[in-house]
Amino acid sequence: MSVSVLGSGAFGTALAISLAGNGPVTLWSRTTEQAQLMQQSRENSGRLPGVTLPDNICVTADFEQAMQSDVLLLAVPMQKLRGALTLNSAQLSGKTLVACCKGIELTSGLGPVAVINQTVPVAHPALLTGPSFADDIARGLPTALTLACTDAGLGENLQQELTTANLRLYRTTDTVGAELGGALKNVMAIGCGAAIGAGLGDSARAALITRGFAEMQLFAALRGARPDTLMGLSGLGDLVLTCSSELSRNYRFGLSLGLNQPFDSATTVEGVATAQAMSKIAANEGLDMPISSTVAKLSSGDYSVTDAIQALLGRPLKEE
Numbered sequence: 001m002s003v004s005v006l007g008s009g010a011f012g013t014a015l016a017i018s019l020a021g022n023g024p025v026t027l028w029s030r031t032t033e034q035a036q037l038m039q040q041s042r043e044n045s046g047r048l049p050g051v052t053l054p055d056n057i058c059v060t061a062d063f064e065q066a067m068q069s070d071v072l073l074l075a076v077p078m079q080k081l082r083g084a085l086t087l088n089s090a091q092l093s094g095k096t097l098v099a100c101c102k103g104i105e106l107t108s109g110l111g112p113v114a115v116i117n118q119t120v121p122v123a124h125p126a127l128l129t130g131p132s133f134a135d136d137i138a139r140g141l142p143t144a145l146t147l148a149c150t151d152a153g154l155g156e157n158l159q160q161e162l163t164t165a166n167l168r169l170y171r172t173t174d175t176v177g178a179e180l181g182g183a184l185k186n187v188m189a190i191g192c193g194a195a196i197g198a199g200l201g202d203s204a205r206a207a208l209i210t211r212g213f214a215e216m217q218l219f220a221a222l223r224g225a226r227p228d229t230l231m232g233l234s235g236l237g238d239l240v241l242t243c244s245s246e247l248s249r250n251y252r253f254g255l256s257l258g259l260n261q262p263f264d265s266a267t268t269v270e271g272v273a274t275a276q277a278m279s280k281i282a283a284n285e286g287l288d289m290p291i292s293s294t295v296a297k298l299s300s301g302d303y304s305v306t307d308a309i310q311a312l313l314g315r316p317l318k319e320e
């Protein structure tokens with residue numbers, strides 16, 4: 001089974017490096033300049049400096065060349081996924097498409113598998129998600145992820161083909177639960193980063209993780225996810241990782257809010273759009289999700305950190 005990774009950012013490059021241990025991999029980049037630089041230097045110096053690309057990774061900007069593979073891993077930001085799929089829907093028809101992004105689309109409230117189903121209805125969709133940092137995967141450190149696919153047979157084949165020496169995949173057919181776990185934890189990571197940046201301490205972070213996870217479970221149940229999925233790698237596992245490490249972009253963004261410092265606008269922070277989408281859906285459905293709502297207001301500039309603290313601590317007392 002041949003594999004192409006569409007997207008040469010940090011995560012896409014890291015996946016290509018790990019998968020190269022199984023055989024040749026095509027890594028597609030949007031620009032010819034970037035593809036040529038990586039192909040010649042054998043390094044993604046802008047995103048993964050110091051990590052050498054194996055010889056059997058071919059970096060190209062030729063989309064037709066990337067389309068020749070049996071399996072296409074979509075390592076593009078969630079908010080750009082629909083546009084990329086729509087633009088290339090004819091070429092992607094009938095392909096096995098594995099989304100490697102996390103988030104909820106702001107315009108539709110859908111996750112990546114649902115977006116694939118809408119835009120390329122004759123494709124075979126799956127999702128790769130879970131607690132992982134690109135640098136860890138690229139350097140060969142052991143990482144466990146969730147592979148979600150409603151087609152159990154295809155899921156088994158993908159699990160076998162995409163598992164590598166350092167990448168262990170666990171399988172589920174609950175794509176909705178896997179989508180939501182990977183998306184919603186980013187919202188909580190922003191909140192935890194803001195709490196630490198504001199000097200509120202580790203006890204406050206623990207409270208946000210715990211109560212935030214309760215909101216994730218509530219929201220996932222509304223969307224028809226299985227409760228056990230959120231207890232796995234794509235939910236609790238990813239939540240713990242992203243709420244406790246500065247390697248998480250969402251956590252770093254929250255940290256900058258807490259510290260009242262500027263943040264690099266070129267860095268993708270999926271949790272911002274996800275918080276907006278999540279809060280809108282929760283309000284429409286009458287769900288009480290105060291942390292998500294507060295993070296949405298904080299990340300959009302409608303709340304200061306002081307406002308956020310007062311909003312959460314001033315809520316009526318209740319049972320756990």
